[in-house]
Amino acid sequence: MKRALLLLVVAGFVFVSGFTWAATLEERVAALEEKAGSDSDFRAYWKDGLRLDSGDGAFKLQIGGRIYVDFAWMSSDDLAGFNDSVEFRTARFYTSGTIYDSFGFKLQVDLGGDKVTLKDAYVSFKDVPVVSNLKVGHFKEPFGLEELTSSKYVTFMERAIPNAFSPSRNAGVMVNSTALDKKMTWAAGVFRETSDGKDFESDDGYAVTGRITGTPWYEDEGKKVAHVGAAYSFRTNYKDMIKFEKGPEMNLAPKVVSTGDIDSDEQSRWGLEGAVVLGPLSFQGEYMHAAVDRNGGDDLDFGGYYLQASYFLTGECRPYDTKVATFSRVKPDKNFRDNGGAGAWEVAARYSNLNLSDDDIDGGELDNITVGVNWYMNPNMRVMLNYVAADVDNTTDGDADMAGVRFQVDF
């Protein structure tokens, strides 16, 4: 009986203390639950930048920016304008997001060189029938593999010189989608030539631009990729005038080849793209062409191409994004936060050519050889070292040598 009594006391103690304790713990859990907020609360975390996602996934925001600090040393025996330089090639703030599940936006401005330049500024609509995605605003026309690859991810400090024919960003409306289980992408849009977001008034300056790509080979989660693509753009010229010009592949180098103003109502451009990824080794090349319908004169044809090879000494590979058919962020494979932080090391070389001479237009021909070394310290920072040898075949021939170093961070 005493034992039963003892047992009863023990059981009672368990009962009472357990529930007292339980009540306290429950209160603490309830307090935590209140703090934890609802499904619409944001979770903030770092994934290649600051991200905020709501618990239910309906809202996703990103806030960040990027800085490229460039130092360059340039010299030429026979050409003017090649000086040493330092510049903030890019200094951008941006915010982008998805709201209410299927509506998107992005606002991005560049503040380098003490001026403000509107870059991406658009609203987008996802899950649109047939076309998947619809974008309205200021963004890149779908033309050119290297142009459409963010400057954060391109292999050299500057894009190759045939990029003189890439329309880059203009104001317009675009639809795009993938097909064949992401083995294909297509994009098409109507644009107005707004020149970096400035107000634009004219009855001319319209463009229709489209791009189609295929990925016939995609294996090992992107370690083996073959990419092919083609783009076309038909354009009416603002003020019946068109000019193509370009300098070597170092940003503040002078524009050594130029067609000058050409009297023309309309023009068309086309481009062909190819790329192969074989693990750490990759190749990429493009050809671009502009056919100018000249007023009072023969029609004109200009063209350019480049071919590049890149190799990661540390074994990473250039990641290919099947949704938009461009290359994306290189991330050091190794644990770059330990072991001395070696990060990823890439060596690369490129040959490029741009010919702006045709008929009586003697715009000149430019050849560039660029070699580069990239050090990716972490997924958000890299140091780039480029040497460029330029050969100009113009009314005055000449050579120029350029060396540049870039410190890049995006966040």
Next chain:
Amino acid sequence: MKRALLLLVVAGFVFVSGFTWAATLEERVAALEEKAGSDSDFRAYWKDGLRLDSGDGAFKLQIGGRIYVDFAWMSSDDLAGFNDSVEFRTARFYTSGTIYDSFGFKLQVDLGGDKVTLKDAYVSFKDVPVVSNLKVGHFKEPFGLEELTSSKYVTFMERAIPNAFSPSRNAGVMVNSTALDKKMTWAAGVFRETSDGKDFESDDGYAVTGRITGTPWYEDEGKKVAHVGAAYSFRTNYKDMIKFEKGPEMNLAPKVVSTGDIDSDEQSRWGLEGAVVLGPLSFQGEYMHAAVDRNGGDDLDFGGYYLQASYFLTGECRPYDTKVATFSRVKPDKNFRDNGGAGAWEVAARYSNLNLSDDDIDGGELDNITVGVNWYMNPNMRVMLNYVAADVDNTTDGDADMAGVRFQVDF
């Protein structure tokens, strides 16, 4: 005895396992509590934009922006300057907040058109005795219902033409408050004419501006509202010069009426406002007047007015903010995230008149009829479609037709 022993074993098991489990759970709760942080930690969530509130409510921050992409088609048989256009009417970043319970700030810049324009930039003090709120910095003078309603919420793409008399933003000090249980608001301030935040040096260019409003009728949580208001501003003119000018209600349209520079030391302006909300139907109108004290000539009087009607096909109503006596954010009533996402649909029409001719000043008279359709896809996005017919009665008479579409997102 065996049973008792069994019971003891069972009770012991309950005791031991319970407490073992309890210790583990308690540890997990403690870990969570540590993570949950203190009352001063921010909770991030979406409410018409990204918001961060501290647990104790003393700190509240907002970070966001807005983009308006405008496409316009304009034509006139007899007037120059009506071209097709595309522009980023507005591309803004902002951050605002309340800190330490009763101190506020806002910094907002517009980056449209590749230039930077300081918009709101002020510090504010809440809970100030007598006057409730005190603001110092760059913000809108208290003048005009439509001017004081954010462009995010106005019914048409552009404000009505009498807005030529609204001072908009200048640098100054303002106090404001509500009275009679929010049935009244008043605001008064002293300002300097800084023209969009530029540095300003002068011994002239001061203004004293005040506004008073009443809401005699406010029922059904704002579904039935009557608003009346009046504003007055006395102003000394920078460099003894004043000019009023305006174009039709499409942003890049040319300024077809203008007084030209008038030699004047000072002027006064006054405005009358009225609005009625009857559920989905609403009416709004204003009259504005400028009385210019001319040097070496008769004094001058200019005026303008507009009247508009709006109707929500989908049943929403224009929300009225009793604290500042302006209209605020339209939110689709229906579950816009399901059911095909119909959102809210509004149709509206406006007639407006601006007369800038008096005495020997032949600035011209402008009449505008604007009809519009607005589609509010979600609380943060809308597409606006406006048609404007303008009639100019000037030294050269003329008509112009304008159609515009705006894609708007604010976040």
Next chain:
Amino acid sequence: MKRALLLLVVAGFVFVSGFTWAATLEERVAALEEKAGSDSDFRAYWKDGLRLDSGDGAFKLQIGGRIYVDFAWMSSDDLAGFNDSVEFRTARFYTSGTIYDSFGFKLQVDLGGDKVTLKDAYVSFKDVPVVSNLKVGHFKEPFGLEELTSSKYVTFMERAIPNAFSPSRNAGVMVNSTALDKKMTWAAGVFRETSDGKDFESDDGYAVTGRITGTPWYEDEGKKVAHVGAAYSFRTNYKDMIKFEKGPEMNLAPKVVSTGDIDSDEQSRWGLEGAVVLGPLSFQGEYMHAAVDRNGGDDLDFGGYYLQASYFLTGECRPYDTKVATFSRVKPDKNFRDNGGAGAWEVAARYSNLNLSDDDIDGGELDNITVGVNWYMNPNMRVMLNYVAADVDNTTDGDADMAGVRFQVDF
């Protein structure tokens, strides 16, 4: 037996209900744990601004800005250009952070006066062997105690006039560290004269600049401090030209002393600093000197100095940052959120002198007496009231009086 049965029932009840309850509670805790996220999730909180820190401390971000609204009244009987003025002395957005433990960045732009000016824009590397910190980008050269102290924390509305010799921000590479248990700091860098982040092209305009400081006395957690320092800079001049000029200590005052352009290949500058903190009382002074190596003429020497005293009526003291040897944020000691929010009150006076005349260069001599009252309403806001009396000894002598008020918020 019945009792035993009862006991068994009771124990069974405890067992079952306890575990049922436990299961529920455990589920709730598990749900919370899922929400609480991983160690890489950010915790957002306010500490003199919005901060986001990841749980593991590897990522730390700050997003914010600052606004200074200045109103000034200036007059002079004998000198031109002293007008009343209002300006947004500073209107900045910034974001900075540390990522992957040891990599840093900062991007900061000023948007005052409707123009954009790149301020800090750099990447930094922490835990670098020997030198501790390495910075690359656009930031302040290590020269001058007051210049290196943020304008958020300096005692008067404007820095003292000898600041004409401070190089401020340029593009370059700098290393810095502390020594002797933070009793010493040193910094050294190579820079190019980029003038507020603009693109810069030239073969000249290089500078080598270094600073060394000591804190022989540091007691009572910084309530008693003695600081001494020296800085030196050797500079080649852009376009073989150098000019020093300055106005009195009110921002929009005219530049009343100026050397004009001096033909010179190179120059050197040096500065001496001293400061003493004795609780609420503090003293600070600097002497700066520029030695210009003139082409085709005698070498030139210019100099300037200031001495200031500040006293906190409410007992706070100016906080000294031993890591970078500058002054930092003043925080009201008293509970400024209650008791009428008296905040911190500081009175201060300064005498400063700048002599830009030497040899045949008659740049003029400027003396300033400035008295000021600062009200720190909370750690992030202050109102400054300054009176400046300027005496100019130039080709035309003259006096000027200036009064200014600043509303400052940083967040």
